[in-house]
Amino acid sequence: MTLYFTSLGYNNTNNCHLNKQKYLFRKNRDSSVLEKWKTGEYGCSSDISYEDFKASLLQLAIPRKEINYLAYCSQKLDFPNSPVPSLKIKNDCQLTDAFVFSVSGNGNLSPLYALESLCALLTAEKNEHSLLITSDHPVLIDGISSRNYYPFFLSNTFNYISTKSGMFQIEDINLHLNERTDAKSNNRRTLEKILESFLKEEVIGGGKWILPNENKNFIILQQFSNTCSAFVKDFLSSSTQYQFFRREKHAHTNLLSSDLFFSLNELISKKKIKKGDCVTLIFADYNRGVGSLRLSKL
Known part of the structure; x- marks a missing residue:
């Protein structure tokens, strides 16, 4: 079966604590996060901009109830492999019929595992529409020496995988x-x-x-x-x-x-x-x- 990929854009949130946008997961932090992050001032490692995600959905011109799957991919969730982020997106964005899951713990290869899962589900169950969200807020991610590697920054991307049509x-x-x-x-x-x-x-x-x-x-x-x-x-x-x-x-x-x-x-x-x-x-x-x-x- 032919599968298609469309990039719906991104939200670069490196200064998210300075703006007034609504972020979806500010209250979903556990005790492992540094105390100063608990105030909600800086969000949490699974934050995405609600407004930006809603705008990406509007690009599709597809009824939300027709979205079959949603994969949420993060380098490191506050709760390892927690379904909380994808479930919260499902509820807040009214993706009523979407099967949702999170992928984490596989480093920079996590998006590929998420994509493989979405493609397999679309093919096996003969469905048509799925979303892939990638999001990282590097709070407690184990850093690599900045002398040799680039520093980690925040960003979210929104992507659409389908059996019907797409950009790629x-x-x-x-x-x-x-x-x-x-x-x-x-x-x-x-x-x-x-x-x-x-x-x-x-x-x-x-x-x-x-x-x-x-x-x-x-x-x-x-x-x-x-x-x-x-x-x-x-x-x-x-x-x-x-x-x-x-x-x-x-x-x-x-x-x-x-x-x-x-x-x-x-x-x-x-x-x-x-x-x-x-x-x-x-x-x-x-x-x-x-x-x-x-x-x-x-």
């Missing part, structure tokens, strides 16, 4: 996992080795994604550091088939589970991608491996 056709979802090890033993070179192997075997290898000369093959990498981005760009420089795209807005921040969808939004808004072009989003996690989502523009 989903060509491939791929996971290339490595054995989980202590994060302290991982470094930039380890990640580069995993990326090189993945690019050779799954992206470039075999030439299965070769396009006509008039079409472009974009590659977008999860934002980790200048060195990792430079490594992938240099690796691809010998190929005339692939173009490395790096976003300009928040170019030196890691937006966690929203990062690649945020970059995809910039690629779309700048009208760099046209009908027939393809884009491969490469999700990379220093402790779990890499994966990709390949989309073709319709």
